Amino acid sequence: MHSWLAPARIAVAAFLAVALCFSGHHAATDGTGVVNFFSYFTNLSNLAATVVLAYGGWAGLTGRRAAPDAARGAVVLYLVVTGLVYGTLLAKYPALLVIPWVDDVFHRAMPLVVLADWVIDPPVGRVRPTVVLGWLVLPLVYLVYALTRGRAVDWYPYPFLDPARHGGYGRTAGACFLLAVALLVLGAAIAAVGSALAAHRDARRGAVPGDRHARAGTG
Template sequence: MPAPATYSWLAPARLAVAAFVAVALGFSGYRAATDATGVLNFFSYFTNLSNLAGIAVLGYGGWAGLTGRRPVPDELRGAVVLYLAITGLFYGTLLATYPEQLVIPWVSDVAHRVMPLLAFADWLIDPPVRRIRPVVVLGWTAFPLLYLTYALLRGHAVDWYPYVFLDPSRHGGYRRVAGACFLMTAAFLLVGAAVAALGNAAAAHRDARDGTVPRGRHARAGTG
């Protein structure tokens, strides 16, 4: 995703953020691999998966901006922004109070606060070229639904759940889990609609400022 000519700093900034978050997850992953958590459990947290996706999107986006390669599709960027936004919102409102979710404190701050905010800022600074349609937002929910299915099936098989609201052994059983899954799906749809709307609004502001409606990101990329 080459940056507009006026934002020549964006590509190296993306690479720097991706590298920093990768180091943070590396610390957390190493601890998980050497304690009772285990590598498979580490990769079963939505937080870690969303941050890995953010590292990939920002890292490749920065590299593409510096080398003139084809950018990351806006639909994929928006999906990752949504997943990171949900990560930050759910942690701030639900998960921070649970001792089970405590990890290395500074890594937790990076994964749950810093990365979601920076990814969202990147989305607004370099908004989508084409309008994000509602059907795209609907498609963004495919991965979270697959994740929920995986977490529930694996949890049933190994008796371990990454998040307490997915654990049917707690009060309320599967009825509570079903309610939590419904609320999570609704949250993904609502937050996804907000991510798309804000991205579209930022794109409209950019086009009004530039006086053009570019056909593709390369039309406004300059030399990247």
């Protein structure tokens, strides 16, 4: 691992934590509410990124076991999807742009940062298809939660999940299906990139692919 990567991860995690606290305080005081704040997949994904980056940086500085590649890959997938959904579906809704600089950090900067982190420090070895399928579990659980809670309290975190809007439940079901397909395709692509970079690194070093001992203590 590059010597600068561990402190860089900690610095990004600290900045992201500040952005989350700033956004959370704003939500708690402007009527959005804390529960609604944590009902946004964007906020949950960035919170996960904060934890994974902070742990990865700490592990790199102290020689501890690296952050699990499965967790790193999941964060990459969730934030890349977050950025794509924001850019294609949500940016046109001005009501969602409450704090512009936080929106830029969450939706534009962080997807690129975690993707770059995945490329610069690829996983230990090949990312198995079962891992990719595991990445889909939390987003699908989130969709069930968002739709169930939305129906109960008449509040949906994202307009495309609200069946009261034009298109009704058919449009909502279509959006959920497209999201599931996007998660699967992007997850497979992220895994393929990570696996290819890991194989290239191991071939360059003459290491056995997937040898965790060769990367003990890295983030």
